[in-house]
Amino acid sequence: MPRFPAFSLQLPEWVDALLPDPDQVYPTLEDRMRLVIELSRRNVLMGTGGPFGAAIFALDSGKLLAPGVNLVVPSHCSVAHAETVALMIAQPLVGTFDLAAPGLPPYQLVASTEPCAMCFGAVPWSGVRSLVCGARDEDARAIGFDEGPKMSNWAAALEKRGIQVVRDILREDAAAVLRHYAQVGPIYNPGRS
């Protein structure tokens, strides 16, 4: 065994079962958010991670490129938020770190909750052209999750870089998953576990 084993991240098995049709499209923002909220809901239900889902869609066609769920606890990795997981699955599928590379359609990141400080910073590197959010960060804070040291004008900072930000899509449905999770825990901020 090498001194430093490879890091490996696998989506839970139920994700493949939830998405049997590779040609399915999600035409509206609500369709896309509904899938992402379902990912967050099932992640809690199946005990495979925290109450957060995300996915990368082709912006125009609504075809799913890759889903993501929060895998912080099972992967032993604080970086494995739903958004970063979606990127780590999506980018190798198209063979480049840059979802805005020539020859690719424009892509959109849809997240069940507004990004934490890390995921906010990850968005500009990813090449996505658009970020769509369900629950507000205050909904995550309300159940005890820390969103990190994020600038108050984070959405404007992304817009300034040409990344469209759409908020409050099915916010109540997304926040309901957070509130349910608050009953079953754990809230896993570092240094408090």
Place this chain on the structure above:
Amino acid sequence: MPRFPAFSLQLPEWVDALLPDPDQVYPTLEDRMRLVIELSRRNVLMGTGGPFGAAIFALDSGKLLAPGVNLVVPSHCSVAHAETVALMIAQPLVGTFDLAAPGLPPYQLVASTEPCAMCFGAVPWSGVRSLVCGARDEDARAIGFDEGPKMSNWAAALEKRGIQVVRDILREDAAAVLRHYAQVGPIYNPGRS
């Protein structure tokens, strides 16, 4: 093959060869930074990624837990910065996403360049108690790398969360690697490749 293959991240083979002694300790901040700058330098020399190195050390003993190098291009993943790679290798080695978990010694993240917006946001989730930086973010910007939408008082924001920030350790040596890289490229900001 599953529809969504696992994401796998492996350190380049030369890393193991560079670190033959698992018991070696790095007593001073300069010792630790020297290793991290060597990681950044070799990553360029060997063509395995961008000019950034990082590592997690036990804060008091200076024992290396895990190194990291920028693997954005070879891993097809915009998240694979040196700091996040070091975390993705380190945390599974201790079996928890939280480097401040009970029973663990305090850990320190040493980075050859000050963190970008994403890696800044990743630091509070990691459980490290201390962040040590070599080159300044303006040194990275000077060769065309984008550090992202980062708050100007980022170091104070970490200190406020109990994370010590130490800057300018061997800054010139670290910046020299960046300047050398500027000759050999590529500078891989998204949407410009």
